Amino acid sequence: QVQLVESGGGLAQPGGSLRLSCAASGFTFSSYVMSWARQAPGKGLEWVSGIYSDGSNTYYADSVKGRFTISRDNAKNTVYLQMNSLKPDDTALYYCAKAREPWDSDYVFYDYWGQGTLVTVSS
Numbered sequence: 001q002v003q004l005v006e007s008g009g010g011l012a013q014p015g016g017s018l019r020l021s022c023a024a025s026g027f028t029f030s031s032y033v034m035s036w037a038r039q040a041p042g043k044g045l046e047w048v049s050g051i052y053s054d055g056s057n058t059y060y061a062d063s064v065k066g067r068f069t070i071s072r073d074n075a076k077n078t079v080y081l082q083m084n085s086l087k088p089d090d091t092a093l094y095y096c097a098k099a100r101e102p103w104d105s106d107y108v109f110y111d112y113w114g115q116g117t118l119v120t121v122s123s
Helices: none
Strands: 003-007 010-012 018-025 034-039 045-051 058-060 068-073 078-083 092-099 110-113 117-121
Touching: 003 092, 018 034, 018 092, 018 117, 034 078, 045 068, 045 078, 045 092, 058 068, 078 092
Parallel strands: 010 117
Antiparallel strands: 003 018, 018 078, 034 045, 034 092, 045 058, 068 078, 092 110, 092 117
16 A cells, blocks of 8 residues: 655754655655645645656745755655755644656645654754
8 A cells, every 4th residue: 555654854953954755655656746745833734845756847835945855766765855944934744745646747636645754943
């Protein structure tokens, strides 16, 4: 069955960096758009970033553009989120998600989500 397991969260200081990983299994990883989303305490889910199946295209929410970088290693079935210049507003539970259909698009539906990894940005 499909599994998405996030890791790499933790406590970071403002201006610091963290790298999140999402290990995928149970499907042909290299065929699907993958994305990251987050949910801050008391707020709704916010989409953060997405990447095409072959890594040829990436896209970001305005709130993280220029600070976060999404990447993937299809040989390792893993998608990453490098987060730099972290702000307290980045504090959230971060989820990775798998697109529902095996084709590349900027607009996709998601059918599987990981359990999340907590990022806390505080001094």
